[in-house]
Amino acid sequence: MDAAAKELKKTLRGAALARRDALDPAWRADASLAMAAAADTLAIAPGTVVSGFLPIRSEADLKPLMAALAQRGARLCLPVILDRATIVFREYLAHRPLVDTGFGTSGPDADAAVLDPAVMLVPLAAFDAQGNRIGYGAGHYDRAIARLHAKGLAPRLVGVAFDCQRVDAVPAEAHDVRLGECLSESGLRRFPLCL
Numbered sequence: 001m002d003a004a005a006k007e008l009k010k011t012l013r014g015a016a017l018a019r020r021d022a023l024d025p026a027w028r029a030d031a032s033l034a035m036a037a038a039a040d041t042l043a044i045a046p047g048t049v050v051s052g053f054l055p056i057r058s059e060a061d062l063k064p065l066m067a068a069l070a071q072r073g074a075r076l077c078l079p080v081i082l083d084r085a086t087i088v089f090r091e092y093l094a095h096r097p098l099v100d101t102g103f104g105t106s107g108p109d110a111d112a113a114v115l116d117p118a119v120m121l122v123p124l125a126a127f128d129a130q131g132n133r134i135g136y137g138a139g140h141y142d143r144a145i146a147r148l149h150a151k152g153l154a155p156r157l158v159g160v161a162f163d164c165q166r167v168d169a170v171p172a173e174a175h176d177v178r179l180g181e182c183l184s185e186s187g188l189r190r191f192p193l194c195l
Contacts, residue, residue, distance in 0.1 A: 065183075
């Protein structure tokens with residue numbers, strides 16, 4: 001990707017995150033509950049391994065959605081950053097305490113089982129109508145998805161964002177993986193298939 005496209009991506013990320021940060025915290029809490037109400041729309045079968053995430057900064061709070069999915073029989077896991085380049089997904093059990101996992105995150109401790117998610121709820125900074133996403137710039141999820149693909153797995157990718165994070169177009173790089181769907185406060189939207 002050329003320098004101009006990288007700069008555009010950085011600008012889009014900053015503007016989308018500023019819009020998200022400006023949302024009233026009480027409104028964000030209500031919007032997070034609206035996302036939880038969409039649990040049935042996700043149509044996740046019992047026993048399916050689903051990776052969620054705990055909110056950092058002004059992200060949607062997926063704890064209500066994850067609780068709803070667990071009630072429907074999903075097996076949950078959370079991302080844990082092992083180093084600056086690697087994420088693993090450790091099993092999340094509501095009755096087990098979480099530990100500081102670095103980089104401003106918390107998650108299951110090292111004794112938790114490492115799972116390969118079949119459905120990934122993916123955090124993002126911005127997204128477009130084609131399912132392209134802008135992450136936070138470190139590439140953690142792109143590498144995690146690539147590792148799952150290398151194992152012959154094809155997880156269902158569901159971005160999670162507020163509607164205000166949508167942009168007209170995301171400049172995509174070769175390593176970027178498109179989302180199939182995005183969950184927001186207005187519901188689940190499906191994107192055109194990648195051809």
